[in-house]
Amino acid sequence: MEKLGITHYHELTKHHFDHYARSLGYMDWETQPIPFRFYENTNRVALSLLKQDPKATVSELFTRRVFDKRRIGLEVISGILELSMGLSAWKSTAQSRWSLRMNPSSGNLHPTETHVLIPNADGLSSGMYHYNPFLHALELRATFPDELSEKLYKLLGGEGCYIAFTSIFWRESWKYGERAYRYCNHDVGHAVAAVSFAANLFGLRLAALCELSTDQQKNVLGFDKITWPEMDEEHPDLICSIVPNQVPRDAINKGIPHDIISAISELDFVGDPNPLSASHHRWEAIDRAAKLAHKPHIVADNFSYQRPLKIAFHDDAMGFSGAAVIRKRRSAVDFHQKKSVIEKREFFTCLARTVAVENTAPFDVEIGTSSQVHLLIFVHNVRGLSQGLYFLCRNQDHFEEIRRLSKKDFSWEEKDGNLPLYGLAYGDLRKEAEIISCHQAIAGESAFSLGMIARFAPHITSNEYRYPELFWEAGMIGQILYLEAEAHGLRGTGIGCFFDDPVHSGILGVENVAYQSLYHFTVGYPLEDTRLQTLAPYEHLAHKK
Ligand SMILES: Cc1cc2nc3c(=O)[nH]c(=O)nc-3n(C[C@H](O)[C@H](O)[C@H](O)COP(=O)(O)O)c2cc1C
Structure with a gap:
């Protein structure tokens, strides 16, 4: 079966006029996954919400501006995460209440998680953290010894951090069955772009470490040491660096040397990922697809861009700021x-x-x-x-x-x-x-x-x-x-x-x-559903302050 290749998965999960790709066909509310991942038994660092959004126009979301040299500190990391993977609102009806996020997701199921590797940032100890958007907090999964921090810091060219994107397939397959692997990957793309735009508001760019294999990413994230709750595991998709815009794109490393990967993988990782559902329905087609798409270590080619377009852009005509549209x-x-x-x-x-x-x-x-x-x-x-x-x-x-x-x-x-x-x-x-x-x-x-x-x-x-x-x-x-x-x-x-x-x-x-x-x-032009009530994104934490 495995010999059939990834194109077989693609064919299998097509919707046709006379039949849809395989799924349960009904919503099994008993097994609905929790939309938030918590790493229990970790030190949590509560992040502050932005008091003021960065001043930038919509067109400045796309173009790269060079800021005065600025330290990547807790405030900047927190701002980037808030404006990309954080909550954007709560919606409610008389019967139910659900959160929305800055990044969209098929079925609002949010399979994408993020982790940040921070070697040196003001106000934060060096280490690897999971971002918890419900709490707007970082959960410390591993602390970096000085020597490792120093190496990562140098690798980043003296300023920066890493962010990893991972997927929990079950969140999506619960509703969409076999086609869900596609949707998880769409969501990764949305999240990558969301982080890229948010980082740019702070004068930082996102750059893929496209040489890393899936196994190397697993090692870097300490995933090989986690005992996952059944079917609730995170699959590593992509790790990127976040560095100042003034660093030329072709000067940014596309991988992490083996000795550093080994040093990270030998760290003491802590934290117990929360179980998301009481029971699951396994969709083997998804496991097979993820295995077939397993990435080897590669030597990355240069990316070829298109010629710059000589058109007049009109995205600032209505006067919204970049952060406002986000x-x-x-x-x-x-x-x-x-x-x-x-x-x-x-x-x-x-x-x-x-x-x-x-x-x-x-x-x-x-x-x-x-x-x-x-x-x-x-x-x-x-x-x-x-x-x-x-x-x-x-x-x-x-x-x-x-x-x-x-x-x-x-x-x-x-x-x-x-x-x-x-x-x-x-x-x-x-x-x-x-x-x-x-x-x-x-x-x-x-x-x-x-x-x-x-x-x-x-x-x-x-x-x-x-x-x-x-x-x-x-x-x-x-x-x-x-x-x-x-x-x-x-x-x-x-x-x-x-x-x-x-x-x-x-x-x-x-x-x-x-x-x-x-x-x-x-x-x-949208028609609003006036029956829904909208609440502030972090009103659930307000009473804790
Ligand atoms: C990959 C992807 C596929 C989606 N497919 C549909 C769709 O087929 N029909 C639809 O009405 N909405 C679709 N949506 C929109 C989601 O339902 C929406 O993002 C989610 O409910 C969260 O709401 P928000 O985008 O307002 O934050 C899709 C979104 C994504 C990211």
Whole structure:
């Protein structure tokens, strides 16, 4: 079975018009996982909430500014975590109450956890900590001896820390069954972009340690020493460094030397991860997929960026600050169809922000070797553009191949000399957009919706560990679109439920597995659910002060 490879997992977990990917098919409330991980029996360091958000515009979320040399202290680390992985609100009805976070998550299930490795920061002892977003606190899992702190500090170039992203598959598979591994990886992408933007507000950049294998990450995180509650374990996805913006991207290490990994793995780790459910349903397809996508140690290639775009960006027109759009980001559950309209220049801004250009957040985190994901866009209501099907080619190297493989009657009409956006076919595609997104009205009632089309085989078949990376890239695009939508007074929603083959074969016309649809997104004017009450994100801690 294992020989079948990761593409088998992908095929197995497609939604088709006549059947959905396998899941329980009902909500088993008895086994609903706790949405928060606690490392019990650790020293907890309570973090302060920001008294004032960093002053930066929306466009400054993307561009890199160099600040005066500033120490990465407790305050900065706390601010980054609050504005990326922290809570953003509580919602309640008469019957129930649930929290929302700065980062979105499929089904609001939040499988992504973060850990920080801090060698030297004002106000904090050197060590490895788990970030607990419910308490907005760091849980100390291991203390670094001076010698190790010194080595890590030097490796970071004299200033910085590391952050690790991990996934608890069960949180997501509880509801979504076998397809959940995809969603966990989308969520990692959202989280990586969220941390990249938040760090940039403090003059810091996020850079992937893409040479580390999955096993090395396990060692670094001390996961091989933990006795996990059954099926509640965390899977290591990615470790990144966080360093000042003035450090050139190509001067940042992409790995950690073996002697340092060994020294970390020999530390005394403490903390007992809390059990999340009383019992579980095992989805073996997910365990198999994670095993197949196990990453070996690699020597990383240089990341190839796209040429800078010569377009005028309009994301500051409404005057929101970067932190304000992060805080008000929400998923729309319903759109006002008539008010769901966007100006062409704003639409172009949203698209241009998704192109990976050097020295620009979030793609200068540098995952993989180049952009692999393109946007197949349903334009419903963009003032100044005809309704229809468009294509944003995020990597020019793929353009000829996609054009050759897709429908022969597409016009591939260039829409702006400075943006790789092409008109393919014109007409009202609201119904089609809705149908292929599992009949969700939000895909048709918006200003625009889109499918993310990834270069798939042989890219994936020869390097199966690249499979999750495609979903991370898609998630990062989603995070950009969420923030851009807010900046333009609109709202977005990630769409994980779509019928796979009808998108890339039925609509784009690519019949084989060379390109596959991985994630959908929609942007429009939100209709609020006025029955819900909204509470402050940390009001549950207020009484403890
Ligand atoms: C990967 C992913 C897939 C999602 N899929 C859907 C979807 O198919 N339909 C939908 O209405 N919302 C979808 N959402 C939105 C989530 O339900 C939403 O993020 C979650 O409820 C948290 O709410 P918030 O985004 O307002 O914080 C998705 C979000 C993510 C990140």
